[in-house]
Amino acid sequence: xxxxxxxxxxxxxxxxxxxxxxxxxxxxxxxxxxxxxxxxxxxxxxxxxxxxxxxxxxxxxxxxxxxxxxxxxxxxxxxxxxxxxxxxxxxxxxxxxxxxxxxxxxxxxxxxxxxxxxxxxxxxxxxxxxxxxxxxxxxxxxxxxxxxxxxxxxxxxxxxxxxxxxxxxxxxxxxxxxxxxxxxxxxxxxxxxxxxxxxxxxxxxxxxxxxxxxxxxxxxxxxxxxxxxxxxxxxxxxxxxxxxxxxxxxxxxxxxxxxxxxxxxxxxxxxxxxxxxxxxxxxxxxxxxxxxxxxxxxxxxxxxxxxxxxxxxxxxxxxxxxxxxxxxxxxxxxxxxxxxxxxxxxxxxxxxxxxxxxxxxxxxxxxxxxxxxxxxxxxxxxxxxxxxxxxxx
Numbered sequence: 590x591x592x593x594x595x596x597x598x599x600x601x602x603x604x605x606x607x608x609x610x611x612x613x614x615x616x617x618x619x620x621x622x623x624x625x626x627x628x629x630x631x632x633x634x635x636x637x638x639x640x641x642x643x644x645x646x647x648x649x650x651x652x653x654x655x656x657x658x659x660x661x662x663x664x665x666x667x668x669x670x671x672x673x674x675x676x677x678x679x680x681x682x683x684x685x686x687x688x689x690x691x692x693x694x695x696x697x698x699x700x701x702x703x704x705x706x707x708x709x710x711x712x713x714x715x716x717x718x719x720x721x722x723x724x725x726x727x728x729x730x731x732x733x734x735x736x737x738x739x740x741x742x743x744x745x746x747x748x749x750x751x752x753x754x755x756x757x758x759x760x761x762x763x764x765x766x767x768x769x770x771x772x773x774x775x776x777x778x779x780x781x782x783x784x785x786x787x788x789x790x791x792x793x794x795x796x797x798x799x800x801x802x803x804x805x806x807x808x809x810x811x812x813x814x815x816x817x818x819x820x821x822x823x824x825x826x827x828x829x830x831x832x833x834x835x836x837x838x839x840x841x842x843x844x845x846x847x848x849x850x851x852x853x854x855x856x857x858x859x860x861x862x863x864x865x866x867x868x869x870x871x872x873x874x875x876x877x878x879x880x881x882x883x884x885x886x887x888x889x890x891x892x893x894x895x896x897x898x899x900x901x902x903x904x905x906x907x908x909x910x911x912x913x914x915x916x917x918x919x920x921x922x923x924x925x926x927x928x929x930x931x932x933x934x935x936x937x938x939x940x941x942x943x944x945x946x947x948x949x950x951x952x953x954x955x956x957x958x959x960x961x962x963x964x965x966x967x968x969x970x971x972x973x974x975x976x977x978x979x980x981x982x
Contacts, residue, residue: 595645596637598656604636605663612667613942619670619777620945623770625735629671630703638664638675639701642683644693644811648700651816653896654824654889658831662885665835666842669949670777672832674732677778680825681706684740686817687806688758689793696738696758703736705761708825708958708981710742710754712785720792721745723757723785726767731780736761739783742798754798754980763788774945774952802980815896822981823902823910827888829959830914833921834885836950837878843943844871844928847936854933861931870931877924881917888913907982908971915964918954925950 596604615626633639641657643649652660657679665672681704685696696702712725727741738760745753767782796807801821811817851861858864888910895902929936929947936943953959958981967977 595650598652598659601636601638601641601650601652601656602659602663605638605660606666608632608636609663609667612664612671616668616670616777616942616945617939619668621776623768623776624779625671625674625732625777629668630735633671633675634701637701639678639682639703642679642686642816643697643700643702644686644814646810647693647697649697651814653816654819654827654892655886657828658834658885658889661828661831662835662838665832666839668777669832669836669839669946669953670775670779672835673775673778673829673949673953674735676828676832677705677731678703678736680828681738681740683816683824683828684756684821685738685758686811686814687756687801687808687821688796689807690810692758692793693808693811699737702738703732704738704740705730705732705736706740708742710744712741712743714743714745714755714757714790714795716745716747717789720790721755721757721795723759723788723790726782726784728769728782729780730783731778733761733764733781733783734766734779739764745795745797756796756798756801757790758794759785759788759790772952774948774950798980802982815893815899818896818899819892820902820907823888823892823907826910826914826958827885827892829956830885830888830917833918833950833953833959834878834881836946836953837874837881837921837924840925840928840943840946840950841871841874841878843941843946844874844932847932847941851933867931870927874924874927877920877927881920881924884913884916884920904977904982905971908968908977911958911964911982912968914959915961918959919961922950922954 611632615629619626640649641652645651661672661676664675685704707727712723714721714723740758743755743757745755765784770781848862853861861867925947929943932943
């Protein structure tokens with residue numbers, strides 16, 4: 590057991606804020622090279638931010654969701670790809686805390702371990718003596734090439750029953766990385782594909798998703814920890830919304846940095862800041878960002894309060910967290926779009942951050958779990974008294 594001092598939430602957020610200039614200095618390199626810079630990974634390790642969702646008995650911090658959202662949104666002010674990867678690591682690390690304790694002993698030998706993960710069960714798991722054998726391909730495996738472990742969904746295929754979704758913990762060394770991440774946005778996340786070819790996974794490292802989604806899991810020592818009382822999908826949704834909020838803030842900062850001295854071409858405005866249109870655009874963008882923050886922190890605070898109290902979640906509350914995720918993304922994208930449109934033709938150059946923020950935002954908004962329309966429809970179905978049309982709730 591490792592005993593370590595646990596920093597406050599405010600201290601962790603402060604550490605993330607201090608990293609913003611460092612992330613920005615590597616942003617172009619990370620986009621061009623389609624992966625995180627080694628200096629960035631080392632800075633995140635030194636800051637302790639990889640430990641936020643690690644159990645305290647291994648030297649982790651067990652940070653609450655409010656802190657996690659604030660930290661990741663701060664990282665997104667520096668670079669969206671880094672923040673997205675940090676969000677995936679946070680979810681996957683939390684997920685590792687659901688596995689049996691002997692599996693955690695193996696994974697958390699290093700409290701700064703990097704764990705990536707995939708929710709889409711695109712790999713087949715076939716029963717074998719003492720475990721399962723994996724075959725198939727996971728796409729969009731963010732941060733995989735810098736990870737030591739993967740917590741990934743698969744479909745357990747048993748000839749005697751219906752296919753069942755499971756979550757497996759696999760060392761990255763057992764998988765083949767395919768360098769296929771050639772995209773228009775979030776390029777620095779390195780969301781490559783990974784392939785499992787006849788990979789054996791022992792039974793202890795296989796979790797059936799039915800019990801997990803119902804709040805039952807394999808860890809005895811984490812069972813009474815507030816962090817792992819929270820349900821799986823609301824935890825994941827609250828986490829992945831944080832980069833969008835940070836991108837909206839980054840867009841405002843990028844716009845304001847270029848505003849002094851800028852003219853509005855083909856008009857007699859010698860200063861863009863004097864135009865009433867600019868005032869309206871700024872106010873509208875900040876309003877949308879504030880609305881995004883409301884939804885991000887409403888979801889986070891609900892997770893924290895119910896976890897501490899040990900309260901049962903209603904179906905509507907679960908659906909509302911999905912709604913909050915969609916709203917964070919929609920309002921953040923609206924804020925980014927307003928400021929990007931107001932930035933003029935010169936903003937298309939690659940050394941101007943707002944064009945990258947705009948592309949990153951649009952890429953993130955297309956994620957199936959995040960897409961605003963999907964989440965609005967789901968919440969509306971529940972409000973109308975219909976059953977949810979998804980297991981991801």
